[in-house]
Amino acid sequence: MTGGKGQAVRWIIAAVFIANVASTLADRQPHVVFILADDFGWYDVGYHGSEIRTPNLDRLSAGGVRLENYYVQPLCTPSRNQLMTGRYQIHTGMQHQIIWPCQPYCVPLDEKLLPQLMKEAGYGTHMVGKWHLGMYKKDCLPTRRGFDSYFGYLTGSEDYFTHIRCYQNSSLNLTRCALDLRDGEEVATGYKGVYSTELLSQRAISIIERHNSQKPLFLYVALQAVHSPLQVPERYVAPYSFIKDTNRRLYAGMVSAMDEAVGNITLALQKGGLWNNTVLVFSTDNGGQTLSGGSNWPLRGRKWSLWEGGVHGVGFVASPLLKQPGTVNRKLIHISDWLPTLVGLAGGSTKGTKPLDGFNVWNTISKGFASPRVELLHNIDPLYNDIAPCKFSFFFSPTFRDSWANSSFNVSVHAAIRSSSWKLLTGYPGCDVWFPRPGDNTSESSSSKVDQLKPVMLFNIEKDPEERNEVSAQFPKVVNHLLSRLEQHQRHARPINFPDDDPRCDPGPTGAWGPWA
Ligand SMILES: *[C@@H]1O[C@H](CO)[C@@H](O)[C@H](O)[C@H]1NC(C)=O
Ligand SMILES: *[C@@H]1O[C@H](CO)[C@@H](O)[C@H](O)[C@H]1NC(C)=O
Ligand SMILES: *[C@@H]1O[C@H](CO)[C@@H](O)[C@H](O)[C@H]1NC(C)=O
Ligand SMILES: *[C@@H]1O[C@H](CO)[C@@H](O)[C@H](O)[C@H]1NC(C)=O
Numbered sequence: 001m002t003g004g005k006g007q008a009v010r011w012i013i014a015a016v017f018i019a020n021v022a023s024t025l026a027d028r029q030p031h032v033v034f035i036l037a038d039d040f041g042w043y044d045v046g047y048h049g050s051e052i053r054t055p056n057l058d059r060l061s062a063g064g065v066r067l068e069n070y071y072v073q074p075l076c077t078p079s080r081n082q083l084m085t086g087r088y089q090i091h092t093g094m095q096h097q098i099i100w101p102c103q104p105y106c107v108p109l110d111e112k113l114l115p116q117l118m119k120e121a122g123y124g125t126h127m128v129g130k131w132h133l134g135m136y137k138k139d140c141l142p143t144r145r146g147f148d149s150y151f152g153y154l155t156g157s158e159d160y161f162t163h164i165r166c167y168q169n170s171s172l173n174l175t176r177c178a179l180d181l182r183d184g185e186e187v188a189t190g191y192k193g194v195y196s197t198e199l200l201s202q203r204a205i206s207i208i209e210r211h212n213s214q215k216p217l218f219l220y221v222a223l224q225a226v227h228s229p230l231q232v233p234e235r236y237v238a239p240y241s242f243i244k245d246t247n248r249r250l251y252a253g254m255v256s257a258m259d260e261a262v263g264n265i266t267l268a269l270q271k272g273g274l275w276n277n278t279v280l281v282f283s284t285d286n287g288g289q290t291l292s293g294g295s296n297w298p299l300r301g302r303k304w305s306l307w308e309g310g311v312h313g314v315g316f317v318a319s320p321l322l323k324q325p326g327t328v329n330r331k332l333i334h335i336s337d338w339l340p341t342l343v344g345l346a347g348g349s350t351k352g353t354k355p356l357d358g359f360n361v362w363n364t365i366s367k368g369f370a371s372p373r374v375e376l377l378h379n380i381d382p383l384y385n386d387i388a389p390c391k392f393s394f395f396f397s398p399t400f401r402d403s404w405a406n407s408s409f410n411v412s413v414h415a416a417i418r419s420s421s422w423k424l425l426t427g428y429p430g431c432d433v434w435f436p437r438p439g440d441n442t443s444e445s446s447s448s449k450v451d452q453l454k455p456v457m458l459f460n461i462e463k464d465p466e467e468r469n470e471v472s473a474q475f476p477k478v479v480n481h482l483l484s485r486l487e488q489h490q491r492h493a494r495p496i497n498f499p500d501d502d503p504r505c506d507p508g509p510t511g512a513w514g515p516w517a
């Protein structure tokens, strides 16, 4: 009978519809694993031609999407701050430097962080590794800011084996070396001698193994690797006897350990049956530190500078959910974009956040669509100082002082902004050297000429990614426009919060770094 047949067809349609809805929901809630490397430079990954071998990063990214026009902040705290808030530092008052162990501040508590949003979307949220977003009081800790679980360290730069962090402030008579490792909010003892890269990746793996794959997982793995101190078990260094520079050789070993850790985490996702519904993001937090074995060749500058070597980061996405796997993406993407992108993938809502500076770039990454981002504020920091200056003497060309002194933006202020292919820098951007490719012995040829630095500099990054050809004189309209954009941003900036060290931070002879207020 036609009626019965119609009924059956309707049932089939309904069943297909329900199945589709179910699979759409599943698709909308992928597991998200975000691996953040520390101080990993542009030239330190195999697929950029490095002499350091990174087979896992090469393979994962080759089957995923390599982000080759991807930007991060030049320092630890700022990049992590933007990753967690989706907002520029000028909007959190954290535009200056990093949080030192005794400073009584953290990411403002009225900011809603990425893990909170993922949790609201139904995710299990876990963090392993470096926090560095403030810990002077308990409310600042990762477990109070959206993570169901946390295992890691709260400051930075500690020992890879003892997990001890030393900090001194002579005006407070404070020199303290203390443990910096926590499981949840409790001090984690008993891990002395376990190499950080293995410790953290093993913890990540046990979270994956214990996870109920029916519930979406958000796992943030902020590795200690490959930040200084240069420490690594000998077996990772052995293959690099051909590297003559000791720092670079040790660093190469540390990179190999990190690469292995990423491979192990990926394998755990596959074994646990999570991989086919996982989006894995790999990102550095800032450019490489040339003082500690890192390299950003051929880019100019390094960590702690606004040159490309400080901010043009290594990043990729690996996932069976990508619509165009195996592609190289050259669209402008920034670390502040992950919050709206990942919350979007989670089917969550960003309504509870303050106004975002990041964009949802999933269609850009997955399908190659144009990036919604056309402008990128690298930073504005009127208090900037370079704590590890390179050899040079800063010189403002008098003609340029005259040309742009009329601007309503103070061009002595350390700032940079990108608009499509243009990048404008003002003030002193930080160490400006083109460091030679590791192994090259042509020493001095690459340092800049002193008179090349001006208070206002313009580069066409797409044509000139190495920032060799300063063109402000040829494009005054572009300069004026970008100066006025800087001025607008600065007008909406929060005052810088960078409090004095608090002597009460001292954990005492047997204590650990942690909340004191
Ligand atoms: C630090 O030590 C010096 C010398 O012992 C002393 O004069 C000074 O008052 C101390 N400062 C503080 C802040 O304790
Ligand atoms: C990766 O897994 C292997 C096998 O379990 C282990 O021996 C190695 O230490 C792990 N590497 C890291 C960096 O965790
Ligand atoms: C993903 O893997 C799980 C476990 O192996 C399997 O049950 C599921 O059908 C797979 N999903 C897809 C979309 O392939
Ligand atoms: C411009 O900025 C510099 C560097 O931050 C500062 O020293 C100077 O006082 C500022 N000038 C004015 C007029 O605000």
Ligand SMILES: *[C@@H]1O[C@H](CO)[C@@H](O)[C@H](O)[C@H]1NC(C)=O
Pocket: 403, 404, 406, 407, 408, 476, 480
């Ligand atoms: C400042 O001077 C430059 C060079 O003389 C000129 O091109 C520009 O329009 C001026 N800008 C403002 C804001 O007056």
Ligand SMILES: *[C@@H]1O[C@H](CO)[C@@H](O)[C@H](O)[C@H]1NC(C)=O
Pocket: 441, 442
């Ligand atoms: C620099 O490297 C070249 C080629 O590897 C070599 O021939 C030359 O002797 C080296 N010069 C110095 C000063 O080490």
Ligand SMILES: *[C@@H]1O[C@H](CO)[C@@H](O)[C@H](O)[C@H]1NC(C)=O
Pocket: 100, 169, 170, 171, 172, 500, 501, 502
């Ligand atoms: C040491 O502490 C004092 C007082 O809080 C602060 O002004 C100073 O900047 C600190 N020094 C360093 C090196 O952080």
